[in-house]
Amino acid sequence: MVFPFKSIEDFKVEINSEHELFRKSVREFLEKNVEPRWKEIEDTNEIPKEIFKEMGEQGFFGIGIPEEYEGQGGGQLMTTILMEEIARIVPSLAVAVGVNHLFTVPILKFGDEHLKKKYIPPIARGEAQGAHASTEPSGGSDVAGIQSRAVKENDHYIINARKVFISGAEKADYFVVPVRTSDPMQNKRWWGITAFAVEKDWPGVKLGQHFKVIGMRGEQPYEVIFDNVKVPAENMIGKENEGFKIIVSTYDFTRIGIAAQAVGIAQAAFEKALNYSLQRELFGKQIINFEMITEKIAHMYTKLEAARLLTYWAASLADAERSEFIIAASLAKSFASDAAEWISREAVQIHGGYGVDQEMGLERYLRDSIITTIYEGTNEIQRLTIARELVRQAFGLKI
Numbered sequence: 001m002v003f004p005f006k007s008i009e010d011f012k013v014e015i016n017s018e019h020e021l022f023r024k025s026v027r028e029f030l031e032k033n034v035e036p037r038w039k040e041i042e043d044t045n046e047i048p049k050e051i052f053k054e055m056g057e058q059g060f061f062g063i064g065i066p067e068e069y070e071g072q073g074g075g076q077l078m079t080t081i082l083m084e085e086i087a088r089i090v091p092s093l094a095v096a097v098g099v100n101h102l103f104t105v106p107i108l109k110f111g112d113e114h115l116k117k118k119y120i121p122p123i124a125r126g127e128a129q130g131a132h133a134s135t136e137p138s139g140g141s142d143v144a145g146i147q148s149r150a151v152k153e154n155d156h157y158i159i160n161a162r163k164v165f166i167s168g169a170e171k172a173d174y175f176v177v178p179v180r181t182s183d184p185m186q187n188k189r190w191w192g193i194t195a196f197a198v199e200k201d202w203p204g205v206k207l208g209q210h211f212k213v214i215g216m217r218g219e220q221p222y223e224v225i226f227d228n229v230k231v232p233a234e235n236m237i238g239k240e241n242e243g244f245k246i247i248v249s250t251y252d253f254t255r256i257g258i259a260a261q262a263v264g265i266a267q268a269a270f271e272k273a274l275n276y277s278l279q280r281e282l283f284g285k286q287i288i289n290f291e292m293i294t295e296k297i298a299h300m301y302t303k304l305e306a307a308r309l310l311t312y313w314a315a316s317l318a319d320a321e322r323s324e325f326i327i328a329a330s331l332a333k334s335f336a337s338d339a340a341e342w343i344s345r346e347a348v349q350i351h352g353g354y355g356v357d358q359e360m361g362l363e364r365y366l367r368d369s370i371i372t373t374i375y376e377g378t379n380e381i382q383r384l385t386i387a388r389e390l391v392r393q394a395f396g397l398k399i
């Protein structure tokens with residue numbers, strides 16, 4: 001049984017030689033230009049500006065953006081490969097790239113030509129950065145519960161909003177900001193939210209608290225305050241009061257990128273654990289020969305490849321414009337992020353004391369992976385989506 005898919009052909013992963021060529025070139029660039037600086041990024045909690053400049057020159061910020069908006073083209077699968085390879089070296093750099101997608105995806109999918117022409121090309125060229133300011137102190141999981149407001153005045157809106165945990169806020173030039181323009185309707189809590197594109201240097205946009213989170217050093221989130229910010233009505237993304245659908249549809253795509261981040265983290269932790277288990281000798285033999293370590297390595301590798309396949313499959317379904325990609329994206333994000341956390345933990349254990357020594361550069365994967373289980377829809381929320389979609393598709397019922 002392949003339910004809820006119609007045929008086993010739906011399980012195709014559409015990788016081709018172009019993807020592999022791209023993967024190789026991204027890896028080569030990252031190993032040469034970024035890997036030597038991982039420690040500096042951990043210690044300073046900052047990604048050097050030159051790295052962004054060099055990545056812009058490579059065209060990495062244009063991946064997934066159509067050529068007509070000065071991007072490199074390439075679909076979800078290409079974006080997935082990019083995110084995985086970056087996260088394998090410095091996961092927080094993948095966050096910096098991912099927040100651009102959180103800005104470009106809603107504009108490309110729902111915005112009008114004016115917004116696309118104005119905001120997408122500078123991002124594709126690597127000359128500007130976007131961010132996504134949705135989460136509010138009252139709760140990130142409940143997007144329909146957004147309380148911040150925008151009020152219409154002639155040809156513009158006045159936005160008052162407080163958003164928390166906003167990644168990339170310091171570097172961002174533009175934000176996507178969902179706010180309430182109307183009260184919710186009875187039985188339609190999601191109604192009344194509208195998304196806007198807001199420029200950082202407009203009067204009233206301010207950075208607040210800098211959160212110090214467990215991992216992703218180099219790209220830690222900020223509170224962003226929008227204090228009476230005047231936003232032209234033409235900066236509305238899609239239709240008024242229908243911003244909820246725009247925001248949650250954006251996450252359907254971008255959470256495949258989070259799954260890819262998790263696969264990259266898991267890959268890095270696994271490679272290091274495998275190498276160490278071959279190098280470290282105890283009781284006269286390499287530790288990989290101890291059955292308990294052998295079993296760990298086999299189990300880690302199984303989870304890693306399962307996570308990768310789910311992620312590539314979700315991306316393939318998205319590229320094929322199949323609506324089933326939504327459930328696949330939730331399967332991939334929840335499984336891959338849990339796997340990354342588990343694999344990183346086992347990698348630490350295999351390294352013994354060196355595993356928890358920060359100089360080794362291994363325990364950072366455990367800290368980083370925990371974050372992938374939380375943002376862009378916690379794994380609890382993913383499991384809700386999975387169960388709801390299954391029951392809806394199988395029995396036409398709502399749970």
Ligand SMILES: Cc1cc2nc3c(=O)[nH]c(=O)nc-3n(C[C@H](O)[C@H](O)[C@H](O)COP(=O)(O)OP(=O)(O)OC[C@H]3O[C@@H](n4cnc5c(N)ncnc54)[C@H](O)[C@@H]3O)c2cc1C
Pocket residue numbers: 099132133134135137138139140141142164165166167168213216221371374375376377378379380381384
């Ligand atoms: C490092 C980092 C970067 C982030 N970057 C961004 C960003 O760039 N932009 C942005 O807008 N947001 C960002 N976020 C916010 C992130 O998306 C939210 O933290 C996340 O959606 C969860 O929201 P919350 O923290 O308010 O937790 P809550 O929504 O309060 O959830 C608390 C707990 O309840 C569980 N829960 C909630 N609802 C249910 C339910 N119905 N059933 C079962 N369990 C449930 C959750 O899974 C969680 O375990 C970032 C967060 C972090 C940590």
